[in-house]
Amino acid sequence: KEKCYKLSLDLKQSTNGHVEALEILLLGLCGVPKENLRVHELCLKSGPNLGSEASEIRILCDLMQPEPAWTVRHVGGADQISVLVRTMVESKASKHVLRLFYLLGYKLDHELLRVGFAFHFQRGAQITVTVSSYSRLLKLHATDDDNVPVTPGIQMVEVTAPASAENYTEVAAAVSSFCEYLAPLLHLSKPGVSTGVVPTAAAAAASLMSFSGSTNIRHSEV
């Protein structure tokens, strides 16, 4: 139930063929085994009864655990730190959290299924890198059915690290320097700005995968 700021930097999305290469690179960089990720994300918005400004809450259900683990996440408005930085507060919750918010008057705005893998490690800060593909749910709450990726072939790479107002700059530096290692494959992008494909991506991916014997980088997508 701790409150923390999270630095979240969206890296350029990588295409499917590069994902394996990215995984190899991350494995080498982080030194920890990957953890698989499967999260049902429900985004709730408050109704008009709860104030003039709608507030948004995300409820995340981690489906990889033996018992589904629920988390509440709230992303705040623009901060003093930077207009591009958002305060994010996360809290673990019981499974009743969804009903709780419904009771409060929150309503489901949209939901997502997120599937991928993550690395948690320590390098100047407690950093988490996730590579995931987001899918829409065709029917309400139908996470078990086949789902349609929002953008087929493109995955989202996110690097996050918890920070407080005091150590924000150090954590930001740690995250940025880590991201430099991903430079052959990815560009660090500002929120809202897409950076397209890195010119060295295919070559870097090829060299990373040359030892693992995997195949097929799809050039049509590059």
Add this chain to the structure above:
Amino acid sequence: TPKPLDLCSSPSPPINRRQSTNPIRRISFHQTSPPMDGSIGVGQGQQQQPQPQQDQQQQQQQAKVVERLNPAVQQQLNLESVKTRAISLFKAISRILEDFDLLARTNSVPKHDVSSQFSMVNLELYNIVEDIKKVSKAFVVHPKNVNAENAAILPVMISSKLLPEIEADDNAKREQLLYGMQNLSIPAQIEKLKARIDMIGAACESAEKVIADTRKTYFGARQGPTNILTLDKAQAAKIQDQGNALRNAVNHGQGLRLPMEQRQMTAALPAHLVDVLPVGENTQTISESSGGMYMKNTPPVSSNNVNNQGTLMQGSGSQLMGRAAASPGNAGTSSFDNTTASPLPYANSPRSAANMMNTPSPQQQTQQQHQQQQQQQQRQKFMQLPQHQQQMLAQQLRQSPMTGLGQNQLSQLHDLQGQAQNKYQLHGQNQMQYSQSLGGQQFQGRQLPSGGIQHGISQSQLNQGNQLNRHLNQMSGTANSALFNAAQATPNNQMMSNMSAMMTSQPHVARMQLY
């Protein structure tokens, strides 16, 4: 004037050329050395700060001098980042070496990921070397003295070369080298040495070429015929668009909102939602404007429907049910039906006391519709009955052995009754409405027809709430909601302190206590 300590790397990448063709100048153990411009070989004049005094100061300032790079060099090479990368590479390599150590000791087979780590290391090394190569002409290694101060920072090879033992070793090697040539004339010796150097140089070149070729084949094998750098504009634009679409979808939910028709509940909820959302219960959706999704036979009640999940407000089962049955005598209830899933199930209200439990009777549903039309009247009546409501509350609490409610909670609730009125802000006649269901998870008949809700919860109430939070944590969701019901939302009503568990204002979200 040159500084005694010029921290530079050798002009050629150290890995490829073990036998450097650039001899490292050895000027050992000079205490004061005249400025040696020639020995520096700096192409771009590294040291920028003019030194007022010379020799003695040089030695003394050995360790204190701050090096500055020529700005042009600095542009081409970010020293800090290279240093960081080199250090990390070093750490990665040592980690890999440890792994190999372990493997060697245990005689096990290296796993796939070790080789992948190697490829990463290789790539990173290549990048660092390339970066250094760009500016290596600006640097030269030139230690003049090795002493305690600088021994730690000089690279091992350079510092060791200056130690007397190494020096002796060196001499021995030199003699060995020139062994066969002692008798020849000096120029001949020089010739021979040159030839030898050239041979070695050639060998290095070819080795380098082999490495580069191998690298290229690996690069090239994966590339295929197409040139990777030519992404035609359409493709690049398409990727850009897709990227933006993904970002918008993830951050803002664009393109993910299902239209009304599609928000039908799936036949089977996934496992993690099965016991969270009771079967048959409908979720709240922003785009809904009516309760149409709820029950087939319930007409939309008002335009500003909240569509709460009122069905979640379960009573604590039998007790409340028993109560409902047994409480005929609430003042003012006579005008209301006892059996309805009332649209106004205020715990304190005369009506709700009788209607705390919904029985899923068909009667009920038709009556509901009936009552919805009477809502307005009823609300007005509620507002006029504060005293009664309080009494109801007292009654109910005394009588209902709610799960998890301890004695002190009851007394707290009583206390609340005696306190000043809460500041509920209601819009017009909209009031929060809850319907309760019987114990268990039957929600088919439930309805939360109408009314927007507005609450303002003042801070004092929140503080009170903290006292009850412990108890809340112990209670199940059903009992909780029953408590909540007990503190209903008419004006002039005491707010139950458990409202604090359901803060609605934004800033409090972070402090929410979730059970």
